[in-house]
Amino acid sequence: MSAAGQQKPIHVLQLYPRDMNIYGDYGNALVLKQRLQWYGYQPIMHTYDPGDEFPEQVDLLIGGGGQDSGQDRIHQDLLQIGPQLRALAAGGTPMLAVCGLYQLFGHYFDPREGPRLSGLGLLDVTTVGTENRLIGNTVIQSSEFGEIIGYENHSGQTYLGDDAQPLGQVTLGEGNNDHDDHEGARHQNIIGSYLHGALLPKNPAIADFLIGTAVEREHGEQLGELQAPVTAPLTLDQLTERARETAASRPR
Incomplete structure (x- = not known):
């Protein structure tokens, strides 16, 4: 990447890090920031919590999980910024929604206790709270x-509609629910x-999809070579693969 390319910004927005940031979800923001730098771009990191001013520019959006109480605290604010999020989604902005925000990106979440929480409908999914907790590697x-x-660690069970495709098929664990392998x-x-x-x-291919999509939309170019450091005696890719193998081998 040229010196000029190093100055090209990518605006990353993390939704609700105060209330929806559990089991290390903040690490997703850190990975995007570092990999953007390794690809030669300038990451501009934004956070948004209830009552904040929504950023003028968003090239990539991520959000994490939280307890039901966290969902309650952000729910009304999420609906208020729904028009901005729908416009971003319609324009092709790459987004990653994990656990609690994944549920609220769907049509609704019916918790075990309390009223139904209506969602944004960005994903054709519905979620129902259960007594059965799905937990483990x-x-x-x-x-x-x-x-x-x-x-995974969730008691909400999610079901896909016709307009949603599964991210993948489960080979270890439960996934969206305890009835199918999605x-x-x-x-x-x-x-x-x-x-x-x-x-x-753990999954740099997904990070690079988010980054590459944002770069192509904002700057009209493809990602170049990853200028990652070498950590002797292993490269970064080798270290990442060792970590993935270890995580995959851990028992439920």
Whole structure:
């Protein structure tokens, strides 16, 4: 990447880090920031919590999970910024919504206690709270991203509608629910998933999809070579693969 390319900004927005940031989800923001730098771009990191001013420019959006109480605290604000989020989604902005925000990116979430929480409808999914908690290390196979590794911990069970494709098929763990082998959802450039861990450090292919889509939309170019450091005696890719193998081998 040329010196001029190094100055090209990519604006990354993390939704609700105060209330929806559990099981290491903040690590997704850190990975995007570092990999953008390694690809020669300038990451401009934004956060948004209830009452904040929504950023004028968003090239890539991520959000994490939280307890039901966290969803309650952000729910009304999420509906208020719904028009901005729908406009971004319609324009092809890449998004990653994990766990609690994955649920609210769907049509609704029916918790075990309390009223139904209406969602944004960005993903054609619905979620129902249950007494059965799905928890443990999880591995799925994705035609788009290969083997995806993560950690799930949720009692909400999510079901896909006709306009949503699963992120992948579960080979270890439960995934969206305990009735089928689907994990996550895909629509346009939106990814929804229950996988924490955080997700992106374990799965750089997904991080690069988000980054590459943002770069192509904003700057009209493809990603170049990753200028990652070499950590002797292993390269960064080798270290990442060792970590993935270890995570995949851990018992439920």
